[in-house]
Amino acid sequence: MTTLAFLDDAYLQQLATVITVVDGAWVETEATVFYAMGGGQPGDSGSFTGAAGRQHRVLDTRKGEAGRVCHQLEDDHGLRPGDTVIQALDWPRRYAHMRMHTALHLLSVAVPFGVTGGQIGADKGRLDFDLGETSLDKEQLSSQLNALIAANHAVSAGWIGEAELDANPELVKTMAVKPPRGAGRIRMVTIGDIDYQPCGGTHVARTAEIGPIRVLSIKNRGARNRRITLGWDEETTS
Numbered sequence: 001m002t003t004l005a006f007l008d009d010a011y012l013q014q015l016a017t018v019i020t021v022v023d024g025a026w027v028e029t030e031a032t033v034f035y036a037m038g039g040g041q042p043g044d045s046g047s048f049t050g051a052a053g054r055q056h057r058v059l060d061t062r063k064g065e066a067g068r069v070c071h072q073l074e075d076d077h078g079l080r081p082g083d084t085v086i087q088a089l090d091w092p093r094r095y096a097h098m099r100m101h102t103a104l105h106l107l108s109v110a111v112p113f114g115v116t117g118g119q120i121g122a123d124k125g126r127l128d129f130d131l132g133e134t135s136l137d138k139e140q141l142s143s144q145l146n147a148l149i150a151a152n153h154a155v156s157a158g159w160i161g162e163a164e165l166d167a168n169p170e171l172v173k174t175m176a177v178k179p180p181r182g183a184g185r186i187r188m189v190t191i192g193d194i195d196y197q198p199c200g201g202t203h204v205a206r207t208a209e210i211g212p213i214r215v216l217s218i219k220n221r222g223a224r225n226r227r228i229t230l231g232w233d234e235e236t237t238s
């Protein structure tokens, strides 16, 4: 099992660690700052720097078996198990994912319906809701989200037992993505007193870090499903 350094500190950008497995371009390490694709959040990119100071690009990060994390390096990396490397994230990209991911939590607060899917990107993010006949106004929802952002709620994470989650099934808002299981515990993310849900992703520490946001579109996806897409409000940020 790879130690996931970002679960304790999402702001950690670099980490010295030791390579454990090399399978062609795919490299595993004892610990990692790289988030592996999952829960709608893309895998991190960045670099590994080896002992000789040679830098190798990390193109993508994926989940392996049994809680292991696999980093996809460029083919000719030449690294071996036992080598020490310094991992470094493509921080602007990851930080944008953290901001957008946290914004989608706020969207699930503003739109209190079941979530049927979602995707996080550095420029845009979206959630699909089982909204039925309820209609939403783009401008009104944008204002509501920006008010939640500006309120600067603290974001924190903790753990509960799987049995506790099973006894409180209403905590799971996302029907499409089941919380990761297996270690007997579930990671819960709290935003102020407005949101509490299982999540294994990376978030900002306070909602004001998200910055101004805009509802780009609300589209029909079938009879009951509505896709709500968020983007950065560049008119306000630039």
Ligand SMILES: [Zn+2]
Residues within 6 Å of the ligand: 101, 105, 189, 199, 200, 201, 202, 203
């Ligand atoms: Zn989350």
